[in-house]
Amino acid sequence: xxxxxxxxxxxxxxxxxxxxxxxxxxxxxxxxxxxxxxxxxxxxxxxxxxxxxxxxxxxxxxxxxxxxxxxxxxxxxxxxxxxxxxxxxxxxxxxxxxxxxxxxxxxxxxxxxxxxxxxxxxxxxxxxxxxxxxxxxxxxxxxxxxxxxxxxxxxxxxxxxxxxxxxxxxxxxxxxxxxxxxxxxxxxxxxxxxxxxxxxxxxxxxxxxxxxxxxxxxxxxxxxxxxxxxxxxxxxxxxxxxxxxxxxxxxxxxxxxxxxxxxxxxxxxxxxxxxxxxx
Amino acid sequence: xxxxxxxxxxxxxxxxxxxxxxxxxxxxxxxxxxxxxxxxxxxxxxxxxxxxxxxxxxxxxxxxxxxxxxxxxxxxxxxxxxxxxxxxxxxxxxxxxxxxxxxxxxxxxxxxxxxxxxxxxxxxxxxxxxxxxxxxxxxxxxxxxxxxxxxxxxxxxxxxxxxxxxxxxxxxxxxxxxxxxxxxxxxxxxxxxxxxxxxxxxxxxxxxxxxxxxxxxxxxxxxxxxxxxxxxxxxxxxxxxxxxxxxxxxxxxxxxxxxxxxxxxxxxxxxxxxxxxxxxxxxxxxxxxxxxxxxxxxxxxxxxxxxxxxxxx
Numbered sequence: 001x002x003x004x005x006x007x008x009x010x011x012x013x014x015x016x017x018x019x020x021x022x023x024x025x026x027x028x029x030x031x032x033x034x035x036x037x038x039x040x041x042x043x044x045x046x047x048x049x050x051x052x053x054x055x056x057x058x059x060x061x062x063x064x065x066x067x068x069x070x071x072x073x074x075x076x077x078x079x080x081x082x083x084x085x086x087x088x089x090x091x092x093x094x095x096x097x098x099x100x101x102x103x104x105x106x107x108x109x110x111x112x113x114x115x116x117x118x119x120x121x122x123x124x125x126x127x128x129x130x131x132x133x134x135x136x137x138x139x140x141x142x143x144x145x146x147x148x149x150x151x152x153x154x155x156x157x158x159x160x161x162x163x164x165x166x167x168x169x170x171x172x173x174x175x176x177x178x179x180x181x182x183x184x185x186x187x188x189x190x191x192x193x194x195x196x197x198x199x200x201x202x203x204x205x206x207x208x209x210x211x212x213x214x215x216x217x218x219x220x221x222x223x224x225x226x227x228x229x230x231x232x233x234x235x236x237x238x239x240x241x242x243x244x245x246x247x248x249x250x251x252x253x254x255x256x257x258x259x260x261x262x263x264x265x266x267x268x269x270x271x272x273x274x275x276x277x278x279x
Numbered sequence: 280x281x282x283x284x285x286x287x288x289x290x291x292x293x294x295x296x297x298x299x300x301x302x303x304x305x306x307x308x309x310x311x312x313x314x315x316x317x318x319x320x321x322x323x324x325x326x327x328x329x330x331x332x333x334x335x336x337x338x339x340x341x342x343x344x345x346x347x348x349x350x351x352x353x354x355x356x357x358x359x360x361x362x363x364x365x366x367x368x369x370x371x372x373x374x375x376x377x378x379x380x381x382x383x384x385x386x387x388x389x390x391x392x393x394x395x396x397x398x399x400x401x402x403x404x405x406x407x408x409x410x411x412x413x414x415x416x417x418x419x420x421x422x423x424x425x426x427x428x429x430x431x432x433x434x435x436x437x438x439x440x441x442x443x444x445x446x447x448x449x450x451x452x453x454x455x456x457x458x459x460x461x462x463x464x465x466x467x468x469x470x471x472x473x474x475x476x477x478x479x480x481x482x483x484x485x486x487x488x489x490x491x492x493x494x495x496x497x498x499x500x501x502x503x504x505x506x507x508x509x510x511x512x513x514x515x516x517x518x519x520x521x522x523x524x525x526x527x528x529x530x531x532x533x534x535x536x537x538x539x540x541x542x543x544x545x546x547x548x549x550x551x552x553x554x555x556x557x558x559x560x561x562x563x564x565x566x567x568x569x570x571x572x573x574x575x576x577x578x579x580x581x582x583x584x585x586x587x588x589x590x591x592x
Contacts, residue, residue, distance in 0.1 A: 114294045119530075126548075256416070
């Protein structure tokens with residue numbers, strides 16, 4: 001554990017990523033205390049004002065404080081990123097474990113995954129939201145569905161490589177039940193790659209959720225959401241580019257944080273994989 | 280090789296079947312009555328009945344699916360609920376624009392990504408390497424719609440070099456080229472990052488191999504070692520990813536085309552979704568997924584041809 005931690009700390013980019021995420025979480029939690037203004041209150045005479053002491057990142061077309069909206073928006077983006085990934089991970093890992101462990105289930109489960117993989121991820125997410133209707137929960141489901149096949153493939157490959165190993169064979173020989181073998185022996189030994197993958201998946205989920213909101217398929221106004229904020233600012237690009245610029249930067253920072261963390265975790269948890277992948 | 284091709288073709292059939300099932304399902308998982316959604320909440324009963332009959336929604340589900348599949352196989356995807364013209368006509372009239380955008384974008388990604396990865400690998404751990412890989416990681420983290428907006432703000436509104444949106448003829452004409460540059464470059468950002476990272480890792484892997492050392496020992500000049508011995512082998516995985524990226528660009532085109540008002544299939548799909556024009560949504564989803572599956576198939580076959588080990592797995 002300490003060796004892993006040391007390796008992680010040596011990866012400067014990863015530490016920077018973790019730092020970014022922690023700061024973001026802190027701001028998200030403390031938004032009501034640190035936000036200078038109410039994120040929803042309109043102040044039309046001050047619409048589209050540039051950055052100032054009172055409004056550090058300026059105001060939007062309704063005179064709302066952009067910094068406050070970004071801080072509150074962090075709650076939503078992080079929440080969507082984590083929950084969507086959790087949905088994808090839960091369904092994907094269970095399917096992958098079943099496909100890898102029970103040969104009879106392998107072909108049917110993996111063919112379904114092939115079908116899901118046949119859609120470009122953005123299109124799949126858009127199609128799911130289009131069918132279910134725009135809402136926060138549906139965005140989480142849409143973004144989560146997209147990652148199911150990747151999790152399933154990863155979990156399946158872990159089972160296939162682990163189930164032939166002696167400790168798993170031993171457990172089976174001693175009469176351990178299937179769930180016990182899967183959840184006590186195989187799953188704990190697959191945690192590292194799944195953790196690395198999840199960090200990257202949260203990054204993608206935040207991006208994808210922002211895209212859906214940008215296209216008008218996500219959270220509905222006046223809830224502050226980063227993608228929607230970028231979209232709303234488009235109309236004022238000429239006179240007030242900051243309205244789109246700053247929320248976009250917030251998305252970039254959050255996604256970059258999780259991507260860097262993923263890179264670092266990969267190096268720390270599995271130096272063999274890390275070296276190949278990073279190089 | 281023929282057995283390999285046949286096996287891969289055979290594997291594609293169930294996937295395409297599943298794709299058609301999912302595209303069909305879009306209209307049937309809509310909460311509430313899709314007919315009411317389409318006809319509007321205040322539509323008279325006669326209109327509702329007409330729409331229902333037109334969509335064939337009163338028949339059993341499996342009959343509806345079989346009809347959908349049979350017609351789709353014959354190239355009939357129904358009619359748009361808005362324009363009343365056949366969905367296939369709507370899609371095919373816009374497909375060339377999307378094909379043009381994704382192709383120009385892919386060419387850009389290759390022309391920038393491969394040299395970038397090559398330089399980063401040859402000059403490993405230099406500032407050039409860090410810069411190239413840092414830029415790669417950054418562009419993987421940027422939302423594509425934001426890149427588009429910043430590009431429009433900088434190059435169109437601020438500097439006035441390129442038009443804000445639209446398409447003005449094919450890209451080999453001056454105005455057409457000016458119009459396609461921004462959307463294609465925006466669409467290419469993620470692919471550049473992926474291609475350059477992969478080229479770099481492929482090159483680093485190959486540069487450490489014995490045959491490269493042998494070539495060097497024989498006195499082959501450095502450019503010859505990189506260009507002739509290393510690059511050709513390092514590019515095999517890149518070929519796969521270029522193919523896969525081509526498919527992903529089709530998905531990304533939905534966002535790019537919407538922002539740049541590019542008259543392609545992506546924008547058609549987005550407009551159809553917002554207008555709840557379900558037959559068009561179905562058609563677009565089906566088309567993109569089928570193209571995506573076929574591109575993947577082509578990539579697999581190409582990979583099997585380039586790397587004979589794959590065929591015998």
